[in-house]
Amino acid sequence: MSTTTVEQPPAAAPPPLPVRLRPPRTARWWPDAVTALTWATVVWVVGLWATGGGVGALAGSPADVLGSVGRLSGLLASDLLLLQVLGMARIPWAERAFGQDRLARWHRWTGFTSFHLLLVHMATLVVSYALAAGTGVLREAWDIVTTLPGMLIAAAGTALLVAVVTSSLRAARRRVRYESWHLLHLYAYLGVGLAVPHQLWTGTDFVGRPWAAVFWWTLWGAAVTAVLVFRVGVPLRTSLRHRLRVDHVVPEAPGLVSVHVGGRRLEELRVDAGQFFVWRFLTGPGWTRGHPLSLSAVPTSAGLRLTVGTRGDDGERLARLRPGTRVLVEGPYGRLTPRARTRPRLAGFAAGSGVAPVMALLHDSAWQAGTDTLVLRASSVEETPLAADVAWLVRDRGLRYVPLTGPRSTTGTTWLPGDLGHVPGPDAVRWLVPDLDEHDVVVCGPAPWADAVVAAVRAAGVPDSAVHLERYDW
Numbered sequence: 001m002s003t004t005t006v007e008q009p010p011a012a013a014p015p016p017l018p019v020r021l022r023p024p025r026t027a028r029w030w031p032d033a034v035t036a037l038t039w040a041t042v043v044w045v046v047g048l049w050a051t052g053g054g055v056g057a058l059a060g061s062p063a064d065v066l067g068s069v070g071r072l073s074g075l076l077a078s079d080l081l082l083l084q085v086l087g088m089a090r091i092p093w094a095e096r097a098f099g100q101d102r103l104a105r106w107h108r109w110t111g112f113t114s115f116h117l118l119l120v121h122m123a124t125l126v127v128s129y130a131l132a133a134g135t136g137v138l139r140e141a142w143d144i145v146t147t148l149p150g151m152l153i154a155a156a157g158t159a160l161l162v163a164v165v166t167s168s169l170r171a172a173r174r175r176v177r178y179e180s181w182h183l184l185h186l187y188a189y190l191g192v193g194l195a196v197p198h199q200l201w202t203g204t205d206f207v208g209r210p211w212a213a214v215f216w217w218t219l220w221g222a223a224v225t226a227v228l229v230f231r232v233g234v235p236l237r238t239s240l241r242h243r244l245r246v247d248h249v250v251p252e253a254p255g256l257v258s259v260h261v262g263g264r265r266l267e268e269l270r271v272d273a274g275q276f277f278v279w280r281f282l283t284g285p286g287w288t289r290g291h292p293l294s295l296s297a298v299p300t301s302a303g304l305r306l307t308v309g310t311r312g313d314d315g316e317r318l319a320r321l322r323p324g325t326r327v328l329v330e331g332p333y334g335r336l337t338p339r340a341r342t343r344p345r346l347a348g349f350a351a352g353s354g355v356a357p358v359m360a361l362l363h364d365s366a367w368q369a370g371t372d373t374l375v376l377r378a379s380s381v382e383e384t385p386l387a388a389d390v391a392w393l394v395r396d397r398g399l400r401y402v403p404l405t406g407p408r409s410t411t412g413t414t415w416l417p418g419d420l421g422h423v424p425g426p427d428a429v430r431w432l433v434p435d436l437d438e439h440d441v442v443v444c445g446p447a448p449w450a451d452a453v454v455a456a457v458r459a460a461g462v463p464d465s466a467v468h469l470e471r472y473d474w
């Protein structure tokens with residue numbers, strides 16, 4: 001009697017273990033290089049004005065003085081406008097050197113400063129021309145706009161900049177959605193493009209000085225190129241190369257979900273814990289809205305996780321994302337990474353969805369020696385964000401967890417719950433984290449809350465090098 005041996009199919013190979021993704025490259029000399037280049041452009045335009053007779057004109061007639069002031073303010077306004085564009089073009093060397101939050105503050109300062117200089121430029125030149133011609137100010141302004149080369153498009157560009165600046169005032173920003181403000185803000189690029197080049201056609205500092213025109217066109221071209229490359233080209237290449245898609249969406253707490261994103265060849269994506277992307281989910285209407293959201297777990301080749309509140313702008317659409325939804329990204333951005341740490345332990349102060357980058361950093365630190373601390377603000381126990389992650393870190397990795405639960409205090413220390421509002425902020429920080437001097441302190445949450453915590457941490461004696469702030473405002 002013969003037997004037949006049935007060959008068993010070979011066992012399927014186990015899936016590869018997730019690999020932690022590599023952090024982006026950063027060189028220590030980048031901040032110095034960016035700072036030097038910035039100041040070099042300012043010195044250059046001042047020198048351009050001085051060598052073009054600007055200093056000598058200050059000793060002339062009132063028309064000459066106003067004309068000289070107008071030329072200098074115009075040169076500085078144009079330079080700051082172009083530096084403003086370069087600063088927010090997501091150039092890796094600048095972004096990784098200073099961080100997006102710091103660049104955003106500079107962007108706001110240079111924006112308002114350049115706008116005020118632009119107003120000075122227009123007012124002084126119009127009055128100067130009117131004095132020299134012996135005509136009225138309004139008549140001279142009309143003649144300048146309608147007769148001088150490039151002035152009509154410069155006026156259109158100025159009108160766009162006025163709209164952008166007006167919408168950037170805090171009172172105006174509180175009345176519009178972020179997406180609407182951001183869309184209007186994009187017109188600043190067009191405004192700069194229209195307002196700046198007229199100087200090459202009519203400006204005394206450029207006419208007959210080819211080397212000056214070459215510098216100006218180079219700076220203008222660099223700004224345009226940087227926007228096209230780093231705001232359009234690189235994000236498209238990243239999104240197409242990795243074919244990012246939504247894997248699944250997990251409810252975390254009332255008003256909070258985690259979106260898990262997968263893709264191909266993720267092991268080639270350079271990103272670190274604590275960083276953020278600008279996400280666009282291709283779900284139909286509304287897909288153009290960009291959402292700056294931090295990773296809430298260490299990024300690996302298995303995928304990326306982001307945690308987002310659903311009660312804000314566009315939140316409900318994100319909560320309904322379906323598996324397979326295509327994703328476009330810009331980034332990664334941000335300097336709130338493990339490499340920014342200066343001390344052996346980590347203390348995270350977080351509120352709401354601000355827990356996301358703090359949680360990613362705690363995940364990264366969980367495999368190192370030492371006890372980390374999480375101080376987590378929530379209105380109620382049921383609204384505690386990423387509760388499963390907190391439980392795992394407490395149970396398996398020894399995390400010291402300090403919940404701050406309940407309605408906020410309306411008196412005293414307002415970043416604490418009502419039952420602790422009587423405790424001074426610095427004392428509260430030392431009480432919540434007794435061994436504070438061994439910790440880097442990371443703070444992330446709504447701007448007023450985060451600013452109050454940072455003030456208390458600094459008042460408690462923590463040096464700026466050990467304080468890391470991630471603000472959720474715009």
